[in-house]
Every structure is written in C-alpha cells, then in structure tokens.
Amino acid sequence: MKRNVWLLFFCQALMGASMIGQVAMSALIGHSLAEDKSLATLPMALQMLATMAASIPAGIIFARLGRKTGFVVGALAALAGSLIFAAGVWKGDFLIYCLGAIPGGIGFGISQHYRFAAAEVASPDYRPRAIALVMAGGIVSAVIGPELVKHTQDMILPFLFLGTYLLLALLPPICILLLAIVDLPPAPPRPAVATPLLEIMRRPAFISAAVAGMVAYGTMNLVMTSTPLEMMLCGFGVGASATVIQMHAVAMFAPGFFTGRLIARFGLLPVIVAGAVLTGGCAVVAVLGRDFVHFAVALILLGIGWNFMFVGATQLLSTAHAPEERVRAQAANDVLVFGTVACTAFASGAVHASAGWALLNLTLIPALAIALLAVLRRGRPRAANPAAAGAAGD
DSSP states (O other), X not given: OHHHHHHHHHHHHHHHHHHHHHHHHHXXXXXHHOSSGGGTTHHHHHHHHHHHHHHHHHHHHHHHHOHHHHHHHHHHHHHHHHHHHHHHHHHTOHHHHHHTHHHHHHHHHHHTTHHHHHHHHSOTXXXXXXHHHHHTTHHHHHHHHHHHHHHHTTTTTTSTTHHHHXXXXXXXXXXXXXXXXXXOOOOOOOOSSOOXXXXXXXXXXXXXXXXXXXXXXXXXXXXXXXXXXXXXXXXXXXXXXXXXXXHHHHHHHGGGGTHHHHHHHHOHHHHHHHHHHXXXXXXXXXXXXXXXXXXXXXXXXXXXXXXXXXXHHHHHHTTSSOGGGHHHHHHHHHHHHXXXXXXXXXXHHHHHHHTOHHHHHHTHHHHHHHHHHHHHHHOOXXXXXXXXXXXXXX
16 A cells, blocks of 8 residues: 555656746746736646646546556646647747647646545545655655756757756656556446536535635645746846745645644644645735745745645545545546636736736735635534535534
C-alpha cells in the first residue's frame, strides 16, 4: 500500500512541476506577447478552463478503463501542452501560446485525481495521510519547476523560455514509466441503477467540500497568478519572482507530510478554519508593502492556507459518496473547483490591471467568509459510512 502511495507521490511531483513552472512564466510571456496587457493572464485562465473541462471526460475514462489508463492519457496531454507552448514562444504568437493551454490544462486536470487514487489504495485509517502525502509531491514540483525556469529561461536565445518548455516536455514520459509499475484499483463496478448526480451534489458534505475546495483554490490562484506580474512592475527580475513562486509552492505542499496527522488529531473543521485564517493573513501582508519580504511572506501564508483548506476539503468529499459513486462525485467536484480557478485566473489579470494589487488581495476576505460559513454549517462528520455521512448532513 505505502509503495503505491509513494509512486503516486512522484507522479504527482512530475505532473505538478510543469504547472508550477507555468505559473512562474505564463503571465510574463502573456504580457510580452499580448497587445492588450489585461490579457496577460488569459493563457493561465484557459489552462484552468481546460482543467475544469477535463474533469468530466476524465471521470468517464477512469470509470470505464481504470485509473492507470486515465493517468497515461493525462501525461500525454501534458506533453502536447509543453510542446505547443514551446511553439508559441518560438513563433512569438500569442494565439499559439494560448492553444497550448488546452492540452496542458487537460493534463493538469487529470493529474488532480492522483489524490483520489491515493485514497483508494489506502486503508481507511491511513487515508487522510495518503491524500496529504501524495499532494506533498508538490514539494518536488516546487523545486523542479521554478529552478528550470531560472536556469533555462535564456538557454535558447533569443527565444526566452523556449528551452524551459522543451525540458518540461521530458517530465510526462517519466511519469508514464512510473505508472507502469504502480498498482491501482480497476474500474469500479457500474451500479445497475446509478444515483442521480444532483442527489449526490445536494448532500451537505458535498456542498461543504466543494465550497471549501473552490474557495481554497480560487483565492490562491487569484493572488498567485498575478504575483510575477506585480513583482515585475515593482522592478524585480524573473529570478526573484520565480523564487517567490518556489517558496509559495513549497508552502503549498510541504504541510502534506503532517496535514493528515493534524486532521486525525484535531478534526477536519479546525484544520480548514486554520487554513482560511492563514489565507486571510496573506491578504493583510500583501497590502502592507511591496518589498521582496512582503511578497515572500504573503505567498508562504497563502500556500499553507491552501494546503490546510484543500486537503481538508478533499477528505470531507470522501464522506459524501459511496464507493460506486466516487468517480462521478470527484468529477463533479473538480468541475466546480477548477471552473472557479479558471474564473479567478482570468479575473486576476483584469482586476490587477484595473484595480491594483491591494484590492486584488482584499477580495480574498469575503470569499473566505463564505467558505467558513459553509463548512461550519455542515458540522462535524459523525457517521462511519461514507454515503450515510454525506446524506445525513449531521
């Protein structure tokens, strides 16, 4: 069991490296290629939109062909995305660059199911730790992605970042090799009469998990996407912004080594609430100044807050469905979460261009209040049966 969890950890790490590297580059490349600078974050928005759209076909592939086939398809899509991004940079064409976001987002969307696969290969007692550990694979991503950006941005001059994308294209094939040796459960049996999806989505546990996940990822992405752009406008170079994104990514995933234990000891609700408070702290620090330390501390708080909220939301989602409902519930959840992320990625550039950095950060506060209200109204899960826990509403 633990062998499979660790293999999923490394698969998550490889797939996440491309996205973290993309975060460090995307707004800068978009700003340089787009005539309308408010569209600087459009490629990231399209990538998150594709991530959302991938949830439904991914659910179908997982349900019919199993996890392993689905993850291989995701790795191939990520490979195609890196190559198209490279072509856009080479041609200096904003449209081609934006097109790379579609397969890139599909690959990233499918990779989000590694956390669900971890829950499926783990025993019930080990499940929170398995989810958190696989998500902690992002620590390796946090090292690989930004370091590639910093050291390869000018590898193929005069095409900035072309070498970076070509190297990122090597990561998905390595992931496919790891998938060949991991043991994943077969496709789940298809029930004779499927539970209507709306019935699953109306369960209080599903609503609370989805809202917490949407706010966790949406608020994090809103600030993270515009951070490299704001730092550039403040006079910082690519290396400085990549370092801040790297620190942020480590803060996002390093708590994965102990978030599961915190949930086991204190419960889901306190951990999610702590995550919301830390995310709110990011907004406070961000509006206090624009020195390097302000960017670094704000993004570290944002990363830890995201981890607590998102791991908690993922574990809460597992109480909202029966085993035979898991793929459909997970797909529906990710449509909502990454639909929100797509909106915040696009809004990030527009709000930043029109209202400024301070207001961008202050918009986190009402969203966090909504998430806390949804989770606190859900109450503490008590039922042992997942479907019962989700349906009962406590």
